Each structure stands twice: as structure tokens, then as C-alpha cells.
Amino acid sequence: MSIKKSRAAAASVAAVSLALTLGACMPSDDDDTPTTGATGTATGEVKEGCEDYASYGDLSGKEVSVYTSIVEVEQVDQEESYDKFEECTGATINYEGSREFEAQLLVRVQSGNAPDIAYLPQPGLLKTIVEQYPDNIVPASPETEANVDEFFAESWKEYGTVGDTFYAAPLGANMKSFVWYSPSKFTEAGYEVPETWADMIEISDQIVADGGTPWCAGIESGDATGWPATDWIEDVVLRSAGPDVYDQWVSHEIPFNDPAIVEALGVAGDILKNPDYVNGGIGDVKSIASTAWTDAGLPILDGECWMHRAANFYQNNWPEGTTVAEDGDVFAFYLPAIEGDEKPVLGGGEFVAAFDDRPEVAAFQAFLASDTWANEKARVTEGGGWVTANNGVDIENLATEFDQLASSVLGDPASVIRFDASDLMPGEVGTGTFWSEMVNWIALDKSDKEVLDAIEASWPAS
Structure with a gap:
């Protein structure tokens, strides 16, 4: 989920100058024709502040439609990060964020009404589109590919590649292996941030003994209901089975019910389906299924629950005035490993796919893969909650x-990073039965075996 959805280190931070060759290039200085360029000045003169945009050429009057699952608070920063591109090139970016993105994108593609650009939160969805609608999606432009080669680790390019063709450039990155808590309340109660899984369970038991409810959770997300529970399972698989088994599970080298x-x-259920552990400040175990993921961690502020496992982007869901800091109202700790010295990290992110090869579409796709956009997005995201694997x-x-x-977690040499499994699996499973069966697991108390058998039965034959 994009809202999900990191594997390469955003902590590697060399500032690199980008020279794109896309679009109408400025004529040489010996061309005396006084035409107007993308910067709104006479050709050869670059408007101050538009130097990094000059190579995109004059896109005045051109429009690019963007469809994405990034909505509400995050949408504001997304749209603002395009302002300079629009100002300097003359293009108009028409942004549409939707909570029904996963369900509606395929409908639009199938009906011939695809957006120019879509931010795909699942590489599995990219694979589905390429395989089922190969004539509706276009390979990434050479300029986009050059940016990805320069600014991203090879693994990111692989996630945006189907077969031998590179389609989709990485956008933002999500760090999912975090547990949110209140530093001040932990201090007052005498609890310490756990360094191991056993420590975390011990603290949970102590909170219960002290009369509290240690965990809160919510997996409701419109058409995407269930995805937060899949993140839980993926994080635990990485820790209990290890990255090699995780890879085999994602590729179906082992069955889903292995x-x-x-x-x-079962390990995840020891927390999420434990009536003594959940759902602090909200209800019983079944309430997890009907609680919006955006609201699930809020009882921490009132001391009604103590811990909430959620990605870095959950930072955007705390009410205005909440101090997110190590000595503030809320912060997060790394979800500990179950054993060993490695740091398993679950990540996700969005990928920019194009459904039209018009020059302005190719230009915008290349821009989103550049260090220019990554730094602009970082600057305008003043409230925080956004990171990227772009090393520029x-x-x-x-x-x-x-x-x-x-x-820092992304850049830790001990970190073993894997992309969100449901985002890599075939759509029938990753955004289908895996989501829905997690709801059944919580809301209907469906058994572990029945849930996993049902998901395995849904895996496509080829």
C-alpha cells in the first residue's frame, strides 16, 4: 500500500548535479532567434531558480494527469513539490489522489482511460498491468532510466522492471519496521525501549500486570482494508524465518501455508489476537478490523495503549501540536529481531509508471526520478514523515x-532490507486474498490454518 509501501539508504546523502537531456534543449548561444523557452525568458536565458529545470524544455500549455493512493495530508506536500516544475516548464500537473486507487486503476487501464502517470505502491501490480495490458503501459524513458541508475541502488530498479524491460522509477520509500510509543509515558512508568523481541513481550506482560493494555491496532482502509495486518505478518516472517525463507515465500518457491x-x-497472533494485549483505548480483538489504520495509534497519547506497530509515514497521522521526538509526545523504536544480530527491515514505496509517451509525460517521469525532485519534496515536507532511497x-x-x-536504519550495515511481500506477490494474492483473509483472521477469528490454506489456494497457476 502506498500508503505503504525501503531498501536503499536515504542516509547516503551526496548532493549530485543532474544533467537531463530530455525535451527541447536550449539552442546554442549563436542562435539569434528570440524564442521563448521553458523558463519564460528568451531562449538562452534561464530564469533565476529554474536552472535545474531548463533541460525539460518549454512545456507551456501541456498537461499531465497523475493518479495515486497518496491522499489527504501527504497529498498537499506531493502537489507542492511539483510547483517549481510547473513554474519553470509551463506544464500543468493534474493530481488525483484516491483511497480506491488499487481497485480503480485496473478498471481505468482496462477501459482505455488510464492516467498519464500512476504511482504504483506494489511491484506486483506493475507486473499484473504489464502482463494483462501490455499495450497500455510504456517503458520508462531513457532519461528516467539514467536517473534511476545514478541515484538508486540496483534493487530499486529491479522492482520497477518486468522481464527485461524497465517501466517504473522509485518515488518515496517507506520504513515499516517501527513501533510507536510515548517516551514520556514510558519514562514515567519505568519502561525501557526493548532491544529484543523477548524484551518487547516482557514489557507487554508488565503493562498488563500494571493494569494497562500494551497494544493498539487498526486495519481498516477502505478498499484496501487488511493491508496493515499483512505488514505485521511480513515483519514477523523476516524475523522468525529469515530473509531467505522470506524470498522463497514471496516467489512461491514455498507455499503460502508452509x-x-x-x-x-502464530507469533503475530500472540500479540494481535491476545485479548490481554489489544485493542487499547478502542475495543476487543475484533475491533482491530473496523478501526481505521490512520486512527489506530492515537490512544497512545491518552495512555490507553502503549505501543503501535506502523511505518514511518504514520508520523503524519498524529494530531497537530504533537511533538514527534525522542523526548517528545511520541516517537518510535525499531521493531526488534527475534534472534541474531541482523536487523530485518520491512520496506515499501511507490513506483512511477507512465501510460503515455508524450514528451511532457516522459519529462515529468524523469523529473520524479531526479535528485532535484527528491530534495524539493524533502524541503516542502515540513511536518516530516517522508524519506526516499534517492541517494541524491x-x-x-x-x-x-x-x-x-x-x-539511519536504512543505512545501517546490519540492516537486512526486504520489500513488502504483498506488494511483490501477484495481485490476486498480494492485494487480494492476503488482505481479505487477514480481515477474516481478525474479525471472524478464522484459524491460522484456514487463513493460510485459503491464500495458498488463490495463488495463480502460472
């Missing part, structure tokens, strides 16, 4: 202490 996955679901971003442009933490 004993290793059964064990992982200046870490000083990242807004908050927590964003710095996310970057």
Missing part, C-alpha cells in the same frame, strides 16, 4: 528527527 509461515502467523537527497533537507532515524 510451516515457516504458519509459525510466523541532502539529509539536512529531511524535516524531523524521526526521518533521520528512518534514514
Whole structure:
């Protein structure tokens, strides 16, 4: 989920100058024709502040439609990050964010009404589109590919590639292996941030003994209801079974109901389906299924629950005035490993796919893969909650202490990073039965075996 959805280090922060060759290039100085360029000045003269945009050419009067699952608070920053591109090129970016993105995008593509650009939160969805609608999506432009080669780790390019063709450039990155808590309330109660999984369970038991409810959770998300629970399972698989088994699970080299996955679901259930542990400030276990993921962590502020597992982007959901800092109202700690010295990290992100090869579409796709956009997005995200795997971003442009933490985890040599499994699986599973069966697991108390057997049965034959 984009809202999900990191594997390469945003903490690697060399500022790199980008030279794109896309679009109408400025004529040479010996061309005396006084035409107007993308900067709104006579050709050869670059408007101050538009130097990084001059190579996109004059896109005046051109429009690019963008469809994405990034909505509400995050949408404001997204749209603002395009302002300079629009000012300097003359293009208009028409942004549409939707909570029904996953369900509606395929409908639009199938009906011939695809957007120019879509931000795909699942590489599995990209694969589905390429395989089912190959004539509706276009390969990434050479300029986009050059930016990805320069600013991203190879693994990111692989996630945007189907077969031998590169389609979709990475956009933002999500760090999912975090647990939100209140530093002040932990201090008052005498609890310490856990360094191991066993420590975390011990603290949970102590909170229960002290009369509290340690965990709160919510998995309601419109048409995407269930995805937060899949993140839980994926994080546990990485920790209980290890990255090699995780990779085999994602690629279906082992079945979805393999004993290793059964064990992982049980470990997650020891928290999420434990009536003593959940759902603090909200209700019983079943209330998790009907609680909006955006609201699920808020009881921490009132001391009604103590811990909430959620990604870095949950930072944007705390009410205005909440201090997100190590000594503030809320902060997050790394979801500990179950054993060993490695740091398993679950990540996600969005990928920019194009459905039209018009020059202005190619230009905008290339821009979004550049260090120019990454730094602009970091600057305008003043409230924090956004990180990227683009190594051209200046870490000083990242807004908050927590964003710095996310970057440090990404850059830790001990981190073993894997992309969100449901985002990599075939759409029938990753955004289908995996989501829906997690709802059944919580709301209907469906057994671990029945849930995993049902998901395995849905895996496409080829």
C-alpha cells in the first residue's frame, strides 16, 4: 500500500548535479532567434531558480494527469513539490489522489482511460498491468532510466522492471519496521525501549500486570482494508524465518501455508489476537478490523495503549501540536529481531509508471526520478514523515528527527532490507486474498490454518 509501501539508504546523502537531456534543449548561444523557452525568458536565458529545470524544455500549455493512493495530508506536500516544475516548464500537473486507487486503476487501464502517470505502491501490480495490458503501459524513458541508475541502488530498479524491460522509477520509500510509543509515558512508568523481541513481550506482560493494555491496532482502509495486518505478518516472517525463507515465500518457491509461515502467523497472533494485549483505548480483538489504520495509534497519547506497530509515514497521522521526538509526545523504536544480530527491515514505496509517451509525460517521469525532485519534496515536507532511497537527497533537507532515524536504519550495515511481500506477490494474492483473509483472521477469528490454506489456494497457476 502506498500508503505503504525501503531498501536503499536515504542516509547516503551526496548532493549530485543532474544533467537531463530530455525535451527541447536550449539552442546554442549563436542562435539569434528570440524564442521563448521553458523558463519564460528568451531562449538562452534561464530564469533565476529554474536552472535545474531548463533541460525539460518549454512545456507551456501541456498537461499531465497523475493518479495515486497518496491522499489527504501527504497529498498537499506531493502537489507542492511539483510547483517549481510547473513554474519553470509551463506544464500543468493534474493530481488525483484516491483511497480506491488499487481497485480503480485496473478498471481505468482496462477501459482505455488510464492516467498519464500512476504511482504504483506494489511491484506486483506493475507486473499484473504489464502482463494483462501490455499495450497500455510504456517503458520508462531513457532519461528516467539514467536517473534511476545514478541515484538508486540496483534493487530499486529491479522492482520497477518486468522481464527485461524497465517501466517504473522509485518515488518515496517507506520504513515499516517501527513501533510507536510515548517516551514520556514510558519514562514515567519505568519502561525501557526493548532491544529484543523477548524484551518487547516482557514489557507487554508488565503493562498488563500494571493494569494497562500494551497494544493498539487498526486495519481498516477502505478498499484496501487488511493491508496493515499483512505488514505485521511480513515483519514477523523476516524475523522468525529469515530473509531467505522470506524470498522463497514471496516467489512461491514455498507455499503460502508452509510451516515457516504458519509459525510466523502464530507469533503475530500472540500479540494481535491476545485479548490481554489489544485493542487499547478502542475495543476487543475484533475491533482491530473496523478501526481505521490512520486512527489506530492515537490512544497512545491518552495512555490507553502503549505501543503501535506502523511505518514511518504514520508520523503524519498524529494530531497537530504533537511533538514527534525522542523526548517528545511520541516517537518510535525499531521493531526488534527475534534472534541474531541482523536487523530485518520491512520496506515499501511507490513506483512511477507512465501510460503515455508524450514528451511532457516522459519529462515529468524523469523529473520524479531526479535528485532535484527528491530534495524539493524533502524541503516542502515540513511536518516530516517522508524519506526516499534517492541517494541524491541532502539529509539536512529531511524535516524531523524521526526521518533521520528512518534514514539511519536504512543505512545501517546490519540492516537486512526486504520489500513488502504483498506488494511483490501477484495481485490476486498480494492485494487480494492476503488482505481479505487477514480481515477474516481478525474479525471472524478464522484459524491460522484456514487463513493460510485459503491464500495458498488463490495463488495463480502460472
